[in-house]
Amino acid sequence: MNELALASFAAASDAHLVGEPRSARFAAFKRRFDAGAELARLDALGFRFLARSDPGFPPLLRAIHDPPPGLFLRGRADVELLARPAVAIVGARACSAYGRQVARGVGRELAAVGLVVVSGLARGIDAEAHRGALEASGPTVAVLGCGIDRDYPAAHRELAKQVAATGLLVSEYAPGVEPAPWRFPARNRIVAGLCAATVVVEAREQSGALITADFALEEGREVLAVPGEITSSLSAGSNGLLRLGATPLTRAQDVLEGYGLVGSSAGAVDVGKTAAAVLEQVRAASAGADELTRTTGLSAGELAVVLTELELAGLVNEEEGVYRAAS
């Protein structure tokens, strides 16, 4: 189904804002095009089409200056999901261990209090945000820059399946449309458009995540950025947003306050005395196991036992050999 078909599709569902095109080419096409048959075909594939004229069309997305004529949907969740309070979590594809961990943690906490996590199913931050939400058994929405039937990137086929199981995959492109570089910025306007707030976790100077942030700002939505190391080029874009006045995100609560929601404070978990001492060290500064043996005076074996306990209790995360306190 090409762009013309989509326009016709939208016309059939009365989705045009200014009336349908008057060109002879469009008229000819419309005569040929059978919207009913297309809908039936979509249905057979298990997909849905949500026209802009539909009352269920997410109001926030309808409010942006160039909303899509309609959205193709894949997944179990009800269309109503798109109208629920949502937060976009976006960032670099090539991200650091820190970025991955923050994206996941924030995704998990926001989903836990009932916010819908929206992202783009890309590698890196996007995927971690989806995963975090799934960990909290919260619904999550992935906006694609290609046809709804395509799993792009292919490495995220399994993730897409998981998202579809409880949430939605959405796209303004009809099934079969290939991913193309210029479709991703267009996709970003939908990511920003669906949400009242956009969180940029990690972004380089020229990152696509900044495009999403720009769309959000243009529409007057809230933009938050996660502070990164000032020496890291991976955080240059997100730190730049902070300089321009974006709200710094230092904990998930910062987002929730905007919605008037209260986070589920993880009650103090009872850990042993040694474990508490190790946790204190990790909270003071993330460190490798060897540094911790030195600061705590434990043997490598004893320390491994304690760190595993803390990890199982969800108080500490390990990535690439470095232990960090869980956010």
Next chain:
Amino acid sequence: MTVLFTTRDGSASSVDRVLARSVTHALVGLEPRRVEVEAHIESGIPGFAIVGLADRACAEAKHRVRSGIGSAQLEWPLKRITVNLAPAGLRKEGSGFDLSIALAVLAASRQIPTERLGEHAAVGELALDGRVRPVRGAFAVAEGAKRAGLERILCAPESACEAELGGVEAIPVRHLAEAVAYLRGELRPPPADPPDEEPEPDPPDLADVRGQERARRALELAAAGGHNLLLAGPPGTGKTMLGRRLPSILPPLEPREALEVMRIHSVAGVLPPERPLITRRPFRAPHHSASTAAIVGGGAGPRPGEASLAHRGVLLLDELPEFQRPALEALRQPLEDGVVAVARVQGQALFPARFQLVATMNLCPCAGRGDPAAECSCSSQRLAAFRDKLSRALLDRFDLVVTVPRSRAVELAAGPAEPSAPVRERVESGRIRLGGAKLRRTAEADELLSRAVERLPLSGRGRTRVARVARTAAALAGADAVLPEHVAEALAYRSPNELAA
């Protein structure tokens, strides 16, 4: 072994047609196969032919044998000479048949007593001036001779020590003339120099490694439990240095194991001639450009690869993702079965390959990851391609995975570290305990393991690996059962998700 003289008319005086036979062994994989070398001399146009599926090196023996006999001041029979290597269906490779062929020709022309030749096996290559050169596999050939009921083997002096270890008396002969003189009973060659008594140089010691407590602990667990170990981290954190020190904390080879190792090394031709008796565990570290055949063995006449040369020892694969993917995948079979089966049209060669694998890798292609002083500049595609090299199936073979972040300057300045000797003692007593009483998990340990499977990304196979390492930790600690703390420690060395695609 029999040496026959037959003549056309049955009279012993005629030399019209003479047949002599000697015995040697060809190697199929590690297996010595009996080969009879028959030399047949009859009147006719002078000529020399070798038949019996000889490869190029073996067929060229006729030039070496002819000039060797000439150089030894012996007579080359100017008759029609045919040498047959039986069984004809077995492919003969290499130059080790030279000596046997020369002796069979000499016996057929009655220049040496045939009965005495019958009591000896022979192996060696001939130089054009008649000197005897060593060939690979003397140990295995000597073992074959012993199995065939022979007590003595004629070989080059360099191979003598090796052949003696095979359980037969080695007669070191420097020159073909010496072999002939010996067989005629005119000369008794001096026995081969006894093997070098000097002990092998010690492998590098753990005392050289500063800091790295976690990796050292993992190395100790790996040594005690025979686990495969993967060390990941940015360059310059001492991953390779640690891997090289694993042999220093392993218990010495048992005599039975040493024989297995020697057989493989002899066939590969890597036994040092002056010190063929192996007492230390082998350590092999092939370069990452090595081909699949070089790693697991192969070739037209299959030869053992690095995996087999590391049998009963350590195979270090430095920069694991730089190896060719097929070579890595080929390692999965020996890692599982402890043996490499190289199939050829003529049959299968089995090479034992029960080694301990130690591998190192960077966290990304630019090696910037995990290093606070550098920044990773890899694109996500490049990183994905890097991780694609390592299949889950291969990573699953590593019981212990340690990510080594860059140590800070303070650690390098830390005091002297524990040397290898006390670690080796702990490893040895741990191994004894592992072999003895059955270490079972307590109910609490089981509960912890199940909780971990739910909470952490851990596959079914991962669970088995953790259980295995926990057992080793319990044995090292001298506990009667596997307690929760042992499971908890084992969990710290599970393979993280970020290493594979």
